[in-house]
Structures are given as structure tokens and as C-alpha cells.
Amino acid sequence: MSTTQSPYxxxxxxxxxxxxDDEVYEALKRATDPLTESWERLRRAKRIGIKFNQDKEPKNRVYFEGQLQQLVTKKVGRAVLRLLRERTDAELIAADVSFYTMYNGATVEETTTFADLFQEFDVTYVDGTRPPYKVVEVPGGGQMFRQYLLPEGAVEVDEFVxxxxxxxxxxxxxxxxxxxxxxxxxxxxxxxxxTYFHHLVRMPYMLADLGRIFNPVLNIIDATISQAGREWGNGREDGPTRITNALIAGNHTIATDACAAHLMGHDPQSDWLTEPFHRDRNSLLVAAEAGFGTVNLDEIDFQSEVxxxxxxxxxxxxxxxETVISWRRTTAEQALYYLDHQxxxxDKYAGEYILLQDGEVxxxxxxxxxxxxxxxxxxxKKEQAMWMKYVDxxxxxGEHYEVYDHALRQARAAVA
Structure with missing residues (x-):
């Protein structure tokens, strides 16, 4: 939307x-061709890491008229890999850490939906449920934590998609x-x-941290078939289909997602307690507040056919x-209690995880x-959150406890 020169x-x-397949490829080519700087960086790369939203147990995959609804469709996945193979000589590395392998007892062979595409395009698959891992510091010190443990194969790359x-x-x-x-x-x-991360308060900030660590140079959103309501579910009333007939591509993860949120009808500059951010803060806004990307469409070179x-x-x-506000407030209170009584x-729980509730372990x-x-x-005490912490x-x-100060002020203001 911006008419001025923009880095986004x-x-x-x-x-x-x-x-x-060919028509999807041509559409994706049309979306990505203007991203000349991204392609130049990818062209120079020796190793390119890729994270597809593609991992799921076969019994839980939801389809709409033969196309994956909750995962990137095979046609879009094939188009992405075809473009990368045509435009780069890099080793392609697809990394994933399968939730279903870690928690449901499934095998990676069962859950890797794109296994055939990886074989077709000679893509190396990194199974992040197994070592080796690497501790990676967040550029700039991080917003939620100073460092994260990540699959070595996912971070030892020149560029990321x-x-x-x-x-x-x-x-x-x-x-x-x-x-x-x-x-x-x-x-x-x-x-x-x-769930150490995927809980109230921490999640938006740690996502911003991951954005800085991986800093994808190419960001692609499959919006041919989309889903409202929630991310998983049964694909019907628990996650209704949306026929959106679009592909979105950008050179920065925050700017790309801000434009996508706009196309979904959401305000990418809105925050907690504003639809759709009922549960926690808007991670895109959190990142932008710290200078990583932008959620202001006027600052983005955004052009759209849809x-x-x-x-x-x-x-x-x-x-x-009211319950969510109470959980957010008490989560922040327990984190600050830990800081005061660390x-x-x-002395009592070193090397253990604890759940703090109302000042008690x-x-x-x-x-x-x-x-x-x-x-x-x-x-x-259903209205009182239980905050988890590894006692080190x-x-x-390097947890940043100032985040909880902000969350506490926000929760108290919501009540007022």
C-alpha cells in the first residue's frame, strides 16, 4: 500500500x-518475482532451511475437495520447491519437530506429509525430535528469553524460508x-x-524471538484454502473452511503476516482483547514494537490482486x-513472585520445574x-493461573521479567 520506498x-x-500444479507454480512465481533481494540472497546461499506447515498424523489430516485444509497443500509445496530448485544451487533442508512424534507416539515417517515431495526434489529432512541441538542467542538479546535450544540442522543454514x-x-x-x-x-x-512456551504471556514474545533468530528471507502463505476459528479441529464447525483463492509472499515474516492478517479482515495493529487476539497479545505487534518488522501497512510495499x-x-x-484476564494477571503475578523469591x-527446587499458584509451589x-x-x-482456584518455571x-x-510487568499493567487496565 505504501507508495514510498520500503524495505518491506x-x-x-x-x-x-x-x-x-502448473497454474499454482505460475501464480507463486508471479507473487515472488518482485522479491528480487530475497532471490539474490537465496541465490548466494549454500544451504537453505525451510519450514513447511506440513506435519500431521494421517488420521487427523483434514481435506476439502481433495486438498489439505489445515496444512500447506501439496500443489503449493511443490511450487515452492520447484522455484527454489530453478533459482538456486543450494542444499535444501526441510526441518520439523513433530508434535505427534513427541507426544502422540507417532513416527516421523507417518507424520511427514511432504515426504514424497522431499524425495522428489532431493530435499534433506531434519528430524528435530532428535539431537543434535544448538543453543542460539537471540539477536539483540531477545524479548522473552535470551537464548533458545533449536535443531542444529535448522539453524546451520545461510538463509531460511x-x-x-x-x-x-x-x-x-x-x-x-x-x-x-x-x-x-x-x-x-x-x-x-x-506448553512451557505455549501459555499465557510468554508465547507472543518468544515467537518474536524466533522470528529474529530465523529471520526468513522468503515467506509464503498458502491461502488457496484457509481455515477460520482455530488451527486444528475437525475442519467443519470446529474449524470451518474458507475458500480464499490466494497466495501471499513477502521478504519479511512480520510484514508478510501483517498483510495476510489484513486480508483475513483483522487489524494487524490491534492487540489483546481485540478480535482475534482474545487469549494473548498480538505477536506481530509485539515484534514490531521492538523494531523487528512492521504491522503498519502504510510502511509496506504491498500490492494485491485480491x-x-x-x-x-x-x-x-x-x-x-473475565477468566482470561484473571489468568493473565495471576500469571504475571506468579512470575514476579518467583523473581522476588528466586x-x-x-535453594529448594534447583534443577526442577515448578508450578506456582497464588504464591505456592x-x-x-x-x-x-x-x-x-x-x-x-x-x-x-480455577481463576488462578499456574505459572511454570525451570529453576536454574x-x-x-535469560527470561525477561519486564514482560510480566507489562502484562500485569495490561490486565489491571482491562479490569478497570
């Missing part, structure tokens, strides 16, 4: 969901190219369980607003995967 470039093109699906998300409002990167977080025993809104998009409200908690273990809902563990005397992960 995003293109949205029309692409019918019924289009052939994020390929996502257009969907709403019950907790994060939207899931696009930034949220797609969360699929690269390892679990135990080397890392934390995913018009907003592409359909009726919304995020399901999983809990009453020495005594370290309600649970502790050397393993972080609860395997039971915090809603149940909360007992009679050295605080190596």
Missing part, C-alpha cells in the same frame, strides 16, 4: 484452489509464517515441553473474557511434560 515488500495474487497456511488460532489469534516457526521447538529431554476480507475469519473464544526457590518435577491439564491441577540457579535461558 509483500505481494498477494489470485490462485484458484482448483488450479493445476517459512511456508505457512492461512488460519486462525484459538490462542494466538492467527497462525501464519511467524507462528509456523514454533514447529521448530524441541521437547524433552533436551528442551522444555511445548481484496480484503477474503472471508469471515475469527478466533474461537475458548474461555470467558533465591529461596533455587503446587507441583514440582525434573520433567516438564505435565500430561495433565493445568485446569485440573488448579483445583478449586544460573538463569541461563
Amino acid at each position: 515488500k509483500v505481494r498477494a495474487v489470485h490462485c484458484d484452489y482448483r488450479a493445476s 517459512s511456508v505457512a497456511k492461512m488460519k486462525n488460532h484459538a490462542f494466538m489469534g492467527v497462525t501464519l509464517t511467524l507462528k509456523n516457526l514454533f514447529g521448530l521447538m524441541p521437547g524433552e529431554p533436551e528442551g522444555h515441553t511445548r 481484496q480484503a476480507p477474503l472471508g469471515h475469519f475469527y478466533a474461537v473464544l475458548t474461555d470467558p473474557v 533465591r529461596e526457590l533455587v 503446587r507441583w514440582h518435577n525434573t520433567v516438564s511434560d505435565l500430561r495433565v491439564s493445568r485446569r485440573i491441577l488448579a483445583g478449586e 540457579p544460573e538463569e541461563r535461558e
Whole structure:
């Protein structure tokens, strides 16, 4: 939309969901051709990492007229790889950390939906459920943590590409190219369980951190078939289909997602308690506030063949607003309680995970995967959040507690 020179470039093109492989390729080529600087960086790269939103157990894959609804479609995946093969000589590395392998007992062979495409285009697959891992510091010091444990094969690359699906998300409002990167977080025993991050307050800031670490030079959103409501579900009333007939491509993950959110009918500059960000802060705005990308469409060189809104998009409200406000407030309070009582908690629980609720350690273990809902563990205090923390005397992960100060002010203002 910007008429001035902008470092952020995003293109949205029309692409019918019924289009052939060749037609999808031509549409994606049209969307990505203007991203000349991205292609120049990719051309110079020796190793290119790619994160597709493609991992899921076969029994849970949802289709609409033969096309994947909740994952990147095979046609879009093939077009992406075809373009990369035509325009680069790099080794292509597709990395993923399968949730279903870590928590459901499935095998990577079962969950890798694009296994045939990876073989067809000679793509190396990195199974991030297994070592080796690498501790990576966030450029600039991070917004939520100073450093993260990540699959070595995903970070030891010259450039990175994020390929996502257009969907709403019950907790994060939207899931696009930034949220797609969360699929690269390892679990135990080397890392934390995913709910350590995927909980109130931490998630938007840690997503911004991942954006800085991977900083994808090419960001592609499959919006041929999209999904409203939530990210998974049964694909019907629990995640209704949206025929959106579009592809979106950009040179920056935040700017790309901001334009996609706009096309979904959302305001990318809006924040917590504004649709669709019922549960937590807008991770795109959080990143932009710290100088990583922009959510202001006037600052983006954005050209589109399609018009907003592409359909009726919304995020399901999983809990009453009053409950969410209370959870957010008490999450922040417990984090700040930990900061104030860190020495005594370290003396007692060093090397363990703890759940703090109302100033008490309600649970502790050397393993972080609860395997039971915090809603149940909360007992009679259903409105009181349970904040999880790994008790490390050295605080190596470098948590930024000022985030909780901000969250507490925000929650109190919401009540007022």
C-alpha cells in the first residue's frame, strides 16, 4: 500500500484452489518475482532451511475437495520447491519437530506429509525430535528469553524460508509464517515441553524471538484454502473452511503476516482483547514494537490482486473474557513472585520445574511434560493461573521479567 520506498515488500495474487500444479507454480512465481533481494540472497546461499506447515498424523489430516485444509497443500509445496530448485544451487533442508512424534507416539515417517515431495526434489529432512541441538542467542538479546535450544540442522543454514497456511488460532489469534516457526521447538529431554512456551504471556514474545533468530528471507502463505476459528479441529464447525483463492509472499515474516492478517479482515495493529487476539497479545505487534518488522501497512510495499476480507475469519473464544484476564494477571503475578523469591526457590527446587499458584509451589518435577491439564491441577482456584518455571540457579535461558510487568499493567487496565 505504501507508495514510498520500503524495505518491506509483500505481494498477494489470485490462485484458484482448483488450479493445476502448473497454474499454482505460475501464480507463486508471479507473487515472488518482485522479491528480487530475497532471490539474490537465496541465490548466494549454500544451504537453505525451510519450514513447511506440513506435519500431521494421517488420521487427523483434514481435506476439502481433495486438498489439505489445515496444512500447506501439496500443489503449493511443490511450487515452492520447484522455484527454489530453478533459482538456486543450494542444499535444501526441510526441518520439523513433530508434535505427534513427541507426544502422540507417532513416527516421523507417518507424520511427514511432504515426504514424497522431499524425495522428489532431493530435499534433506531434519528430524528435530532428535539431537543434535544448538543453543542460539537471540539477536539483540531477545524479548522473552535470551537464548533458545533449536535443531542444529535448522539453524546451520545461510538463509531460511517459512511456508505457512492461512488460519486462525484459538490462542494466538492467527497462525501464519511467524507462528509456523514454533514447529521448530524441541521437547524433552533436551528442551522444555511445548506448553512451557505455549501459555499465557510468554508465547507472543518468544515467537518474536524466533522470528529474529530465523529471520526468513522468503515467506509464503498458502491461502488457496484457509481455515477460520482455530488451527486444528475437525475442519467443519470446529474449524470451518474458507475458500480464499490466494497466495501471499513477502521478504519479511512480520510484514508478510501483517498483510495476510489484513486480508483475513483483522487489524494487524490491534492487540489483546481485540478480535482475534482474545487469549494473548498480538505477536506481530509485539515484534514490531521492538523494531523487528512492521504491522503498519502504510510502511509496506504491498500490492494485491485480491481484496480484503477474503472471508469471515475469527478466533474461537475458548474461555470467558473475565477468566482470561484473571489468568493473565495471576500469571504475571506468579512470575514476579518467583523473581522476588528466586533465591529461596533455587535453594529448594534447583534443577526442577515448578508450578506456582497464588504464591505456592503446587507441583514440582525434573520433567516438564505435565500430561495433565493445568485446569485440573488448579483445583478449586480455577481463576488462578499456574505459572511454570525451570529453576536454574544460573538463569541461563535469560527470561525477561519486564514482560510480566507489562502484562500485569495490561490486565489491571482491562479490569478497570
